Amino acid sequence: MINPILERELKxxxxxxxxPIMLMIxxxxxxxxxxxxFVINEQRYMYGGGTFDPRMAIRIYNLIVVGQFIILMLxxxxxxxxxxSGERERQTLDLMLCTDLSPWKIIFGKISAAxxxxxxxxxxxxxxxxxxxxxxxITIWEVVKVVLFYMVTAVLVSCIGLYCSARFxxxxxxxxxxxxxxxxxxxxxxxAYGVFMMIMSTKGNNDFVNKYAYEILLxxxxxNPGFGLASFYLGDYLGISYWLNISTSIxxxxxxxxxxxxxxxxxxxxxxxxxxxxxxxxx
Amino acid sequence: MIKVENLVKRYGKFTAVDxxxxxxxxxxxxxxxxxxxxxxxxxxxxxxxxxxxDAGTIFVNGHDVHKHRxxxxxxxxxxxxxxxxxxxxxxxxxxxxxxxVHKIPVADRKKTIDSLxxxxxxxxxxxxxxxxxxxxxxxxxxxARSLIHNPELLILDEPASGLDPRARVEFREIxxxxxDMGKTILISSHILHELSEVCTSIGIINGGxxxxxxxxxxxxxxxxxxxxxxVKVCSDFSLAASILKEQPLVTGLVEANGFIEFSFSxxxxxxxxxxxxxxxxxxxxxxxxxxAGSLESIFMHLTNEEGEEK
Ligand SMILES: Nc1ncnc2c1ncn2[C@@H]1O[C@H](COP(=O)(O)OP(=O)(O)O)[C@@H](O)[C@H]1O
Ligand SMILES: [Mg+2]
Numbered sequence: 376m377i378n379p380i381l382e383r384e385l386k387x388x389x390x391x392x393x394x395p396i397m398l399m400i401x402x403x404x405x406x407x408x409x410x411x412x413f414v415i416n417e418q419r420y421m422y423g424g425g426t427f428d429p430r431m432a433i434r435i436y437n438l439i440v441v442g443q444f445i446i447l448m449l450x451x452x453x454x455x456x457x458x459x460s461g462e463r464e465r466q467t468l469d470l471m472l473c474t475d476l477s478p479w480k481i482i483f484g485k486i487s488a489a490x491x492x493x494x495x496x497x498x499x500x501x502x503x504x505x506x507x508x509x510x511x512x513i514t515i516w517e518v519v520k521v522v523l524f525y526m527v528t529a530v531l532v533s534c535i536g537l538y539c540s541a542r543f544x545x546x547x548x549x550x551x552x553x554x555x556x557x558x559x560x561x562x563x564x565x566x567a568y569g570v571f572m573m574i575m576s577t578k579g580n581n582d583f584v585n586k587y588a589y590e591i592l593l594x595x596x597x598x599n600p601g602f603g604l605a606s607f608y609l610g611d612y613l614g615i616s617y618w619l620n621i622s623t624s625i626x627x628x629x630x631x632x633x634x635x636x637x638x639x640x641x642x643x644x645x646x647x648x649x650x651x652x653x654x655x656x657x658x
Numbered sequence: 659m660i661k662v663e664n665l666v667k668r669y670g671k672f673t674a675v676d677x678x679x680x681x682x683x684x685x686x687x688x689x690x691x692x693x694x695x696x697x698x699x700x701x702x703x704x705x706x707x708x709x710x711x712d713a714g715t716i717f718v719n720g721h722d723v724h725k726h727r728x729x730x731x732x733x734x735x736x737x738x739x740x741x742x743x744x745x746x747x748x749x750x751x752x753x754x755x756x757x758x759v760h761k762i763p764v765a766d767r768k769k770t771i772d773s774l775x776x777x778x779x780x781x782x783x784x785x786x787x788x789x790x791x792x793x794x795x796x797x798x799x800x801x802a803r804s805l806i807h808n809p810e811l812l813i814l815d816e817p818a819s820g821l822d823p824r825a826r827v828e829f830r831e832i833x834x835x836x837x838d839m840g841k842t843i844l845i846s847s848h849i850l851h852e853l854s855e856v857c858t859s860i861g862i863i864n865g866g867x868x869x870x871x872x873x874x875x876x877x878x879x880x881x882x883x884x885x886x887x888x889v890k891v892c893s894d895f896s897l898a899a900s901i902l903k904e905q906p907l908v909t910g911l912v913e914a915n916g917f918i919e920f921s922f923s924x925x926x927x928x929x930x931x932x933x934x935x936x937x938x939x940x941x942x943x944x945x946x947x948x949x950a951g952s953l954e955s956i957f958m959h960l961t962n963e964e965g966e967e968k
Contacts, residue, residue, distance in 0.1 A: 379758025387746045466742040473706045473736045474807070475728045476759045657710045 379476075380484025385491060398499055401446060405503055408442055409435055432510030437608060439503050440521055444528075444604055447493060448561070451529060452553040454492060455536030458485040459654070460549045478654040482537065482647055489533040490526065497522055521607060524632060528600040531639040532557065534646035541653035561601050568595035590626055593634050598642075603635025659684045659811055659842040660705065665714035667700050667866075674700045676866035678714070682844060682859075684810075687837055689853030689874075690846040692863035698846040699739055701863070702815050705844070706736040718811055735809035739816045741796050745789030749780060749799060752788050753806070760807040774802040778832055794825030801832065812836065814845040818852055830856055854878070887929070889918045889936075890945030898941045905932060917945075 388394050412435055459481075462468040471481060507513050536553045543549040571591070575584045584591065596602035660682045667675040675697040682688040692698050703709040705716050707727045716723045721730040744752060753771040762770055775781050778798035783791060791799065797817060804812060814833075818826045833856050836843060847853050853860060860877045862870040870880055891898045899918055902908050907928060911920040922929055933946050 376758070376761070376764060379755055382758060383744070383747070383751075383755045386751065387744070391746065465744065466738070466740045467744060469708055469738060470736075470742045470756075470803070471759055473708055473731060473734070474756075474759050475731045476761075657708060 378480055378484040378487065380481055381487045381491070384484065384488035388488070388492070397450075398495070401496060402499060404446065405439060405442055405500055408438060409503060409506075412438055430512070432507045433512045436504070436507040436513050439500060439507075441604070443496065443500055444525065444601075447496060447525065447529065448532065448557065448600070450496075451489060451493065451532045452536045452557055453550055455485060455489045455533045456540050456550040456553040457546050458489075458537050459540035459650075460543060460546045461540070463544065464546055472654070478651050481654060482650055485537055486530065486533045486647075489536075490529055493525065493529040497525065517607075521604070524604060524607070524636070527636050527639045528603070531600070531643050534643040534650070538646040538650045538653070541650045560599055564596050564599040564602075568592070571595065593626065593629065593631060597631065597634035598638045600635055600639070603632040606631035606635075659686070659719060660844060661717040662701070662705070663715050663717075665701060665704060665716065666712045667697075667704055667709060668712050674866050675704070678863070678866065678868055680861050680868060680871055682811075682842055684842055685837070685840055686858045687833070687843045687845065687856055689850075689857035689860040690844060690863065691848070691850050691853060691860055692846075693848050696848075696863045697866040698848075698863060699815055700866075702736070702813050702844065702846065703738075705813055706734055706738075707731055708736075732807065733810050735804035735807070735812045737800050737804040737812070737814045737817060739819065741800055743788045743796060743799070745787065747788055748785055749775065749788060749791070750784050752799065753802065756803045756806050762806065770806060774805050777805065777835060778802040779828065792825075794821050794828065797821060797825070797829065798832065801829075805836075810842060812841050812843045812845075814843060816846050816848070818847060818849075826852065885922050885929075886949045887920055887922045887932075888945070888947045888949050889920075889943060890916060891918070891936075892942045892944055894941045897939070898936060898943075901936060901939055901941065902932075905935075908932075919949075922948075 416431055459468065462471070472478075504518065508515075535556050536549075539549040539553045539556070540546075543552060568591070572584065575581070662678060662680050665675050665678040666673065678697070678701060680688070690698050690701070700709065704711050705718065705723060707723050707730060710724065718730045719733040721733070723730040723734075744755070747755065750771055753774065754767055757767045757770060772781075775784055778801050780795060780798055780802065783795060788796065788799065797820075801814070801817065804814075817833075818829050821829060830852075833843065833845065837856070845853060845857070850860070850862075854874050854877075857874055859873045860871070861868050862877070870877055872880070889898065889902070895913070895918070899911065899913060902918065902920060903911055907922055907924040909921045909923065911918065913919075922932070924932075929948070933943065936943055
C-alpha cells in the first residue's frame with residue numbers, strides 16, 4: 376500500500392498546469408545555457424580552426440550538472456517549506472493528527488514527494504546528458520555518482536524545509552527561514568571560511584593555516600553542498616591540494632563529498648526527529 | 659462510551675474549560691450547547707487528542723485519550739468546526755486519501771467510499787471537485803470522512819453552523835441515521851433548539867463550566883421555569899431596579915431602551931406579588947409584561963447569567 380500522502384501529492388501535482396509549466400521553464404533554461412555555450416565556443420573555433428574538442432562535451436556536462444544543482448537548490452526549499460504549514464493553513468493537518476496515522480508516515484510521504492520531484496527534474500534533463508554521452512568523455516558511473524549526490528543533498532534540503540514547515544505556523548515564515556538556512560549553508564560557510572582565513576593571516580598564524588589548510592577547508596565548507604559537488608570536478612584532495620598549494624594532510628583520503636554526505640545524513644536525521652517531535656507535540 | 663472527568667484546559671492564564679465532567683453512554687446523542695467561546699471546541703479537541711488537558715481525564719471506550727492516544731483515536735471520528743479539505747481533489751479521491759490515512763486496504767476502499775457517500779447523500783457528486791461543492795455538501799463530505807474507520811464515537815463540532823435551513827434539516831436527518839446505526843455522538847452547537855430534536859441528552863456549557871445537564875425534557879423543564887419579564891416605569895427607574903435586584907427570584911437584570919428586563923424563576927402568584935411590591939413602594943409602573951421567551955433567548959439568558967456570577 377503506497378504512502379497515502381505521497382500518493383495524494385503525486386496525483387495533485389502531476390495534474391495541475393504548474394508542474395509542466397515549471398518543467399518547461401526548467402528545460403528552457405538548460406537549453407538556453409547549453410546553446411549559449413555552443414555559440415560562444417563556436418566563435419572560438421572559428422579562429423582556432425580545429426575540430427570538435429571532446430573536452431567541450433565534458434564542459435557542457437559540467438555546466439548542466441551545476442545548472443541543475445542550482446535550480447534544484449533554489450526550487451526545493453519552497454517545495455517542502457509549505458509541506459506541513461500548508462496542511463496547517465488548510466486545516467488538514469489536524470485531520471491527519473487525529474487519526475492513528477504515524478507521524479513518520481507524514482514525514483516520509485512529504486520527503487518522498489520532494490524526492491520524486493527532484494527525480495523528475497533529473498530525468499527530464501537526460502536528453503541533454505545524452506548529448507554528452509554522444510561525444511564521450513563521461514562515464515555513466517560519474518553521472519550516477521552525481522545523481523546520488525543530488526539525492527542526498529535533496530534529502531537534506533527537504534528536511535530543512537519540512538522542519539521549518541513544522542516549526543513555523545505560517546507558510547511565509549517557513550519559506551523565508553528555509554531560504555535563510557540555505558543561504559547560510561551555501562554562502563554563509565564560504566564567508567565564514569574567508570573571514571577565518573583573514574583573521575588568521577592578520578594574526579600571523581600562517582604556519583597553522585598552511586599546515587591544516589585542508590582540514591580547515593573541510594571544517595568550514597564540509598557542510599556546503601556546493602563544495603561537495605565542486606569536489607567532483609576539483610578532483611578531491613589532489614585537485615584541491617594543487618589549488619590550495621598544500622603538500623600533505625592526514626585527511627587526504629577524506630573527500631569533500633564524503634564530509635558533505637555525512638553532514639547531510641546526520642543533519643537530516645536530526646531534523647526528521649525534530650519534525651516528528653513538532654508534529655506529535657500537543658499542548 | 660466517553661467519560662470526561664474534571665477536565666481543565668487553560669490557554670496561558672485564561673481558563674477555557676473549567677472542571678468539566680460528563681459522560682455519554684453507548685448509542686446516546688449528547689448535545690453540547692454553549693454560546694461562542696464557551697469552551698465546546700476546546701473540550702472536543704482534547705477529546706480528539708489534539709490538545710492536552712491541564713487537569714482531568716477523558717476516557718473513550720475505556721482508553722485514556724492522552725495515555726493511550728492511538729487506541730482512543732481508533733474509536734473516535736472527529737469532525738472539526740472547519741472543513742479541512744484539499745480542493746484540488748475530487749470527492750472520491752478525497753475519501754480515498756483518508757482511507758489511506760486510516761489504513762483501509764485498497765480492496766475495501768471502493769465499498770467503504772460508496773457506502774459512506776451514500777450515507778451523506780453525495781452519491782451524485784462523487785466525481786465533483788471538492789472545491790465546487792456547496793457548504794452543506796462539504797460539511798457532509800467531512801462527516802463522511804470522519805466515518806471512514808467506522809468509529810463508535812463521533813465528535814461533531816458545530817456541524818450545522820453556516821448551513822441554510824434546508825441543509826440543516828438534511829444534516830439532522832443524517833444524524834438520525836447515524837443514531838440508528840448505533841453511533842454514539844457528541845455534537846455541539848450554539849443553538850439549543852437545533853439539537854433538542856435529535857439529542858438524547860444535553861449539556862449546557864458556559865465559561866468552561868457545565869451549568870446544566872440532563873435529558874432534553876429535563877433541560878426544557880428547567881428552562882421553562884424561567885421567564886423573562888419586561889417592566890417599564892415612569893421616572894422611578896433606579897428605584898425600581900434596586901427593588902427588583904433585591905428579589906431572590908430575580909436574576910439577570912438589564913436596563914435597556916427604557917425597559918427593565920429580568921428573568922424570573924417563580925410561580926405566577928409570586929410574579930403578581932412582585933408587581934405588588936413595586937407598587938407598594940410607590941413605583942409608578944406603566945408596563946409589566948412577560949415576554950414570550952423563545953427557548954433560545956432563555957438559553958442566551960441562562961448562559962449569560964451564570965457567566966456573570968463568576
Ligand atoms: N488557541 C487558543 N489560544 C488562546 N485562547 C483560545 C484558543 N482557542 C480558544 N481560546 C479561547 O478559549 C475560549 C473557548 O474557546 P472554544 O473552545 O473555541 O469555544 P466554543 O467552541 O465554545 O466557541 C474562548 O474564549 C477562546 O477565545
Ligand atoms: Mg467552537
